[in-house]
Amino acid sequence: MNLPISRPLVFVDLETTGANFARDRVLEVGLVEVDEHGVREWAALVNPGVPVTPFITGLTGIDDTMVADAPGFERLADELRRRLAGKLFVAHNARFDYGFLKAEFARLGVDFRATVLCTVKLSRKLFPQHNRHNLDTLIERHGVAADARHRALADARVLWDLWQRWHADPGADALAAAVAALTQAATLPPDLDPALADELPDIHGAYALLGADGETLLTGRASNLRQKVLSHFAGARFSLPPASLVRRIEWFDAAGEFGARLHEIRLQRRRKPIPAELCAWRLREVAPGDFRPFLATPDDARFGGDDELFGLYGTQREARQALRKLAEAHFLCPARLGLEAEKPGKPCSAVKGHHCRGVCVGKEDASRHSARLMAALGKLKLKAWPFAGPVALVERDAFGMIEDFHVVDRWRYRGLARNDETLRELAESAEELPFDPDVYRVLLKYIQGNSLRVVTLPAGSSPAPAR
Template sequence: MSFPALAFVDLETTGATATADRITEIGIVEVDESGVREWSCLVNPGTPISGFIERLTGISNAMVADAPPFEDVADEVRKRLEGRLFIAHNARFDYGFLKNEFKRTGRDFRATVLCTVKLSRKLFPQHAKHNLDSLIERHGLTVSSRHRALGDARLIHQFWQRVQAGVAPEVLAQTVKALTARPSLPANLDPAAIDDLPDGTGVYLFYGENNLPLYVGKSKELKKRVLAHFAADHAAAKEMSLAQQVRRIECIATGGEIGALLKEAALIKQLQPSHNRVLRRNEDLCFWELTEVRAGEWRPQLLMAGDIELRREEHLYGPFKTAKEARRTLTELAKEHHLCHSLLGLEKVKAGKPCFAHQLQQCKGACVDKEPMSFHSARLMAALGRHRLAPWPFAGPAWIREGDDVHLIDHWRHLGTAQSEADLHGLLETPAPAFERDSYRILQKALARMTPLARKT
């Protein structure tokens, strides 16, 4: 079995964060047809090394004081890695650090990466631990200098040799292929756009030509979800056409899933992306409101969602997407429950005259005093019961915390999301948005997580 030219890489750094911490040592074992070459180099990180890191790696501030900065070894490193499969243990770490160091020097660095943690996990799933110490013990690797760059790079190389000796070639080839598979990306999309996507929860937006919004979606794993859109084996023509049009991707990380759902719903309404299902405009949203016109006589009245005042939700039934849908529902209920079509306003009849439904014996006769009005009202309420707007269970606003986000909600309206107490007070002072169907559904499911806001008295 032939593998391309390989580079086993390990780095020592001043800490764990690729964007803030710096490289102190680089170790590379190059393997190809002409043999094995080892190279390592100390790097001046331009920042102090902590006592903890000094003790862990044995690389002290004094040792790197005269070492070259990364910029001076960047070309050498690139020359050694170029065209090779980049193999590292927990490769995301080493690859991320190198990419960031190259970025600081104004250069771009990209490689096909194979992570030996993932490789070990795939090949030896019976083992729980796949850190380097576990591999040393399990495969009897020879340690030269642990926690130094070249020493650890050698260990990864040894692990690779053990794997090559012990695993069926076609299994290994298949596994490596699966682990290094590059996502197929739309032709017009910069691959760097994918590298920068966050992994966590949030909302993603696809933009097409002329920055036109194409699609808004949400996910608990943003990067994975976005890549799934571009998977080559997509049979759906719709998905293919979307992928071909994407020019730019934007991601908005949220503290959790509720925030993502709310953001997604708001953005779809705001941007009307061409590939999202067309949402009916909120302006058409309406309710049946039951009002007591005389003692014991309740009648339904159509109310547009925009006209509902905050804190007036007691006798509301809905929401319905349109007035037509509201009427159709009420008509169906009237037939099913033998309610009076005239009293419900579904049929125009002179007062005291039986409604047409009564003549067909479908109305129990509240229109001609055959049924007490209060009975009819009670049956109407029961018939509509399933459509009743959930009563808001708190005296005032409530909040939900998700990560760093605090969502503020009042009477099923999402007032906004705050990251600080000052933001929260600002939200309380701005006027509440109109009742909105998607937020209502999202928030109703999240009711158990709400805490009423303690009001200052």
């Protein structure tokens, strides 16, 4: 048989109990194996160990009774690995099928790896003039017969049919070139595990490039973690710092930009800790109607629990510089603000240039000066924690495969949960965490933007905010 292949292939499709490979399970496996010996098909229902929802039954036709006597994944694992071994793993939205199989094998303590080819990416490369590349669109565009959509073997057959059609048009050479480009092995420094190129996911995340002594050379985040990390070793960069100094890479995947940024902050803190002099301004009424700013430091301010703080500054010098700029912009008296020595009855340094309206020499009422000061600082006021206790901010990826629960309390990030047990542990944790200004700003942006689902959690033994 003259098959349109140059290497062994296996076309893979899975049906699952849901879209989250950290929580859901494989329900059915369908394979079409193609090599020099011909074409073989293999399919198996899998008992997922959890109920099949009505939605999945409606989509696939598979219900609890059909899988009640089916083997669990652990009984099929050896046979499945044998059939996949040494073959190019071809799937539509391969991240889904490959991710689910890696997760199932990982539960058995098996590190499953394969060279993967995504037919979504392949179709885009072969037919860039088209915008849509989902499987139903490709079936219609290329006139492929589909017996039963959303059954594993039927969809695997569709992929094999598409491959044969692409072998004819745009042709064998174009297909081979596209496959080579999409499966090209990454070039990594000799001190790095070559398996890293396979392990890095093509999703959101953050990473750190580490040196020989474990020191952090560079941190970053990306919407495609694999692409971004490997780009540091492409071309001439390979032999230049920091790429030439890298001995290990640490990374964390995420459902989206929010989680990637939180992971990045944690990695950055190894090189740049939370400022020890973190401070903010607090207003005090020193006389009726006369409010003055005083610096609040971590020793006397409960960041995240004190809603009368203004601005966040890494040092007291930075705070005073910011206040000086506010004074100049709003015609405030530097002496009244404590930026220079106050001499009773004598003008401050700003009066002469008309940058102070004379509160220091009685030309302006103290209450009017205070009102202007409050207005100037008002835009910098730290927001009070808007919830009664800890919450989880839920972020999902574009495919619904990853659902991250980021547990937060009083603007402090406790951690990421992808299962109920971890979620409960984080919600009930009594660990005191420092206030991180970068985390605060990220959380504020997403909470105010209402771009993430918020789940209220039991307070447990939540501690008072750390100073």
